[in-house]
Amino acid sequence: MNVAQPLPVLYSFRRCPYAMRARMAIAVSGQRCELREVLLRSKPAEMLAASPKATVPVLVLPDGQVIEQSLEIMLWALAQNDPQGWLASDSAGLEAQQALIAANDGAFKQHLDRYKYPNRYRHEHTGDAQDFAQAHRLDAAGWLLELEDRLLGHPWLFGPAASLADIAILPFVRQFAHTDAAWFAAQPWVHLAGWLARWESGALFARVMEKYPPWQAGQAPVGFAPAA
Structure with missing residues (x-):
């Protein structure tokens, strides 16, 4: 019996430019994750516990590592896979x-x-x-x-x-x-x-700008699929 592997969890806010660029890199890399759309006026306790800086984006990896800066999330995603060559070769x-x-x-x-x-x-x-x-x-x-x-x-x-x-x-x-x-x-x-x-x-822009309802604890995970 195959057991599904846990996915990285991305706390995001659709219109935030920092979160936008993080989603772009994750999508193009083909990395699947669980997306948790955040209401900035009511940030979930789970996000604040993972990252007291209290700003999006925040990426929580399955091993518990937390990546708190958007550029670092981009670099992490592209290190997994960079099919469009966004990173320079030197x-x-x-x-x-x-x-x-x-x-x-x-x-x-x-x-x-x-x-x-x-x-x-x-x-x-x-x-x-x-x-x-x-x-x-x-x-x-x-x-x-x-x-x-x-x-x-x-x-x-x-x-x-x-x-x-x-x-x-x-x-x-x-x-x-x-x-x-x-x-x-x-x-x-x-x-x-x-x-x-x-x-x-x-x-790709259309893909990462899709609308999602705000995440609530206990709901079914919302998958953020890679770009087609």
Whole structure:
């Protein structure tokens, strides 16, 4: 009699860009897991016990190991299987990708948050919140123009095929673009907009953006199937 092996458990939130990139890597790797969709205003005790940082994504492996950072989840999944070659074949190439991801996760993310949620940062400004947001939009746009320059001559950030860097950065550019879609569409970053549109119209994106009800303890496991 075959006994089913326990699956990794992924705590996720559909719209979170960090969770989005983790799901992308897990799906493309072919790694099956149990998906637990989280309500951010009511985080399950099981997730908090596994990861007191209390943010998604969190991946709990069958041996009890907990992976708490989205980029580490991506690297774990692609180490199991990397059928589309998202990881560079040499350490220098991977370091270049990680440096670009660090710029996204650092300064760009800070400007994005203040552009999208200016009222959360009232302690940082005394003037009009919209003026504050527009200033950070301008700073963020400068970095997006650097991405535009990288996309001249090839469809992805590091050449003709998607890479770890593309998948790690795309959800955050998407969040920026959707904050004011009309303004974003009017900007002079044709290649960047095309890069984003290719990803949003792809089957893999559709797969990882499927909707699931919030997880509750005791329910039947919800399988997160690999990408087709």
